[in-house]
Amino acid sequence: MDLLDISRMLPDQPSEVYENIKARLHELGVENAKQARFLKEEDLREVLAPVPARQLISGLKDDLNESAASADSDASCVESILNTSTNSGTCDASWCYSFEVPWQSFPAPLIKCCMNNKIPPDDQRREMVRILADKIMKVKHNPKKKELGTIAHAIISKYPSSFLDIASGVRIGSGHDSLASQLCYRVENERRKNKSKDQNMNNSSVKRKKNDVQEYGCINWSPPTNNIKELEIDQQWLLEESRKAVRDIGRVRSLMATTYPLQRSIINERAPVSAIRIKWPILFEDHYMFAHYSKLTGRVDGKEHIIRMMDSSWCLIQKALKNVKSVKVVTTMERVSTICEILQSQSYTASIGMLELLCSYFDEPISQIFRRMESVRGDFVEEAPNHPFLIAIGSTVHCPEKFLVTAEKSIIYSTECFYSAVAYFFVCFYVLNMEYPEEATATLEFMQRYFAGIAEQGSKSSKRRKSDVHPKVIKFAKLLKKAP
Template sequence: MDDGSLEHEINLALPDLHEETTRTLIEHLRDIIGVRNREDLLFVEPGDLKSFLTPIQSQRLIQVFRKDDQVESNSSNPSTEPETDSPPTVLVSLQGYSLHPPQASGLLPSTQPNASNASWISSFLVPWEKMPTRLSQAMATGRMAHPEDRRIMIRTVVEGMRVHCSNPNRAACAEVARAIVSKYPATFADKTAEGEQLGCGYYSLLKQLKTRVEHVNRDNVSSRIRQPRKRSTSENGDPAIKRGRSELDSYGCINWQPTTLPEGETAETLETKRQIMSTVFRSAGPQAIETTDVNEFMSLTYTYQRHMLNSWPAPTLCEIQEHWPFLFTKRGLCMHFHTLTDIEVDTRLSEALRTKGRRIWNFFQSQRLKWSKETEHLLRECDSAELNQNQIATTAILLLMKYFQEKEDSIFILADAFSTKMSVEREMTLPTTPRVIVLGNDLVSATRWMVSMEGKVFFEPEQLHDFASALAVFFASYYVFNLEYQESASTTMEMIQRFFVRINPDVGTKCPAKLGTSRKTGRVVKRKVASISSRVITFLQRLAEF
């Protein structure tokens, strides 16, 4: 079975799957699982795909793999379909905005043994006896590997892999990296200084193994030739554009698309509650979000809110605000984010900026000679003042942006200290992606903030009492309103997501942009989409070592 056929099967089940994940999955199926023809796909199990796909994605793909067998079985026994006792799902509609709940994907039982582990990788043993003494001691005591020992280990492992295969592909490297991290997680896993795992836990090890493989094969031209990958195109030949909701929108969420209503509620009763809240907002203003009744109504109508937010084509934020005005208050947005992700973003970011922000500040201060002129200039400006908590938190984010070589205006916009919502919208051209509008003479010393989206100010200073509040609203907006990270700040956004807010999905990304701006030349270049930024992992490793 060729790669084109496999890609067709995958695209049929998961049309919005990222190209990088698709390519890695094809290599895994072909070289690790041992798929050689269409019939082999019948023996693939969800467990074979768990490192690359979510459980629902795995089930959908398995269903497509077995569709021929299922169709044949159903045609010969049309009356033997089993009954289920699952509760009926409810479809909520809101004045034209509706979204059918995801269909449950069935799994057909496999009657034959699994065809995985059919290649050399299943019998490969890591040559631990060849490792440095210091690394062996670190593995035995559960300490992190020294960077030098880790590099020696990478060279040794790749040398052992090349005994079986001169140019191991990414799927093989992933299997080895996963096995190493599974055996010694404390020594090799990607994690923060607090011990929290980043993504799948072995991404940086996989990247190092694959880089080493490519390095030793740099003169082996025949082994380095890659087959061209097919690009998804529209009917007129242009690159395909996003046609509906995808895994990007539910990335990192645990309650993205609820399908049942609260007990005792119907679509009519929820619509009544929505209208009551709109009336209360018009008469009492945004401060009414603090009342018990509005809080209860916002909680009960969460499913109703998600059906509008998740509908396609996506409604504008002004349309959403017209229907759900309390969602554009800090308390309302953070409550929704909590139900969506099970994270109290305001509390978590406030605490993280207080502790981790100070650590980042100390990290950059202690190694001033290593940084760029822009970073050194920022540190020098802060030397002359006694920084308060807001200023330290702001400086920490700015230092990260300079480290990742991302421009400040891709997150922050500086405005006059006495600016109002109307003056900012009238005098400035605001971008469509969210921004923190800083009111003051400079980004660090400011004491008032706004948050804008889609070219309009939606959150004013009265709701944002400190920098942590502004950053919480800014960040939560991407998840609540299904927004993508802007490419120009994607690394900093991922750092905030994984390190400060601690949302760490194994797969996917919230910045799927295929094109980006080169930090060296300023030109538009192809951007490699990865499930986790290697720059984020590298920085966190250095911070942990510090």
């Protein structure tokens, strides 16, 4: 089984992981597509965590089923299906797997950057894309987007550090989607010059499964619940302890950690937030919500990292948006600056202003994630959406005194710190198994990739799209990279 093809199904992994997977598959005797059908998650436990193992097995089996009809007529075509998750299911597409990348024709400075694990300048990258597209079109004048993606992945696999999507030192994505998009645009432009039409460049993406969205970004989503009776006794003790004014903090923290599997069990059963709060009230307290998030995603300093990134990013985001000509962005920038001058403080812009600017750039309504109120009304929570939502409360709309986080029309968190409120709001999407609202997908994905550092393939949104990283997020990452 080809290493390149394994990495195509399971991107964003170190090269040694691919070597270990290949060795393990050989040990198991998996040499072709039919044998891959019998793989189980436990077979890969030595080399992969549970979620990546499921992802690889699912990719192998899904592609095999998708191409079953053509596979019966041509055994070699079956083998190509096993080697990639983007195969169209016909033998005509196999050319992209044997395509020879013209490394010798690329600019010498670009090759030098790649060999030194550095990111080449944009002009050298554009020249590489031009040369590559020309050679591709000589082989196939009308390549499909999936085929271009396979070739892009061959390049990424050879020099993974040189094509990453990076903004201000933060990894936004693997670089596969942005390179594949560049190739698509170049090929499409060349075809337009020849007055040709391409119907295959807009292939619909594979529909994302519900569980893929729920488990996205998680490494410990559904742990085994052993010793349930003991865990339930601990749960009852925690419930009683939550009602006390003075608690045994050490034991509370210890038992909240050991009862994590039981907490995940009720959450993964899609229980209402109100029911989860009744059984696990301590979970919704600041420390324990972030501790749960850290165990779920593997982000040890989850809260601190998100707050640190937000606090240090304001100036860079402001600089990046200064040259954006969008009327909405310009208007928002002017209004935020005016308020800041009136208040003679940067506290407003460094908090709420950042959210407003991000939403204006991504052309998404801030009302989907945030709302200001001068005072609390009896029914104000009923107007909030079901997904996690931020509310600022204060005597003036520009200087809120308190921030609330709601979920399923219930207040679950209150703080005077905006950054803490945003961090809590964000992690709730993961801890409570909630999808990003469709109208704010790009804004939240940017927060996910840039502030939280979750840059895996996929998204916390079930909305169909052709790339694993939102195109607007990639574009904004480039603006941040170019910001002075």
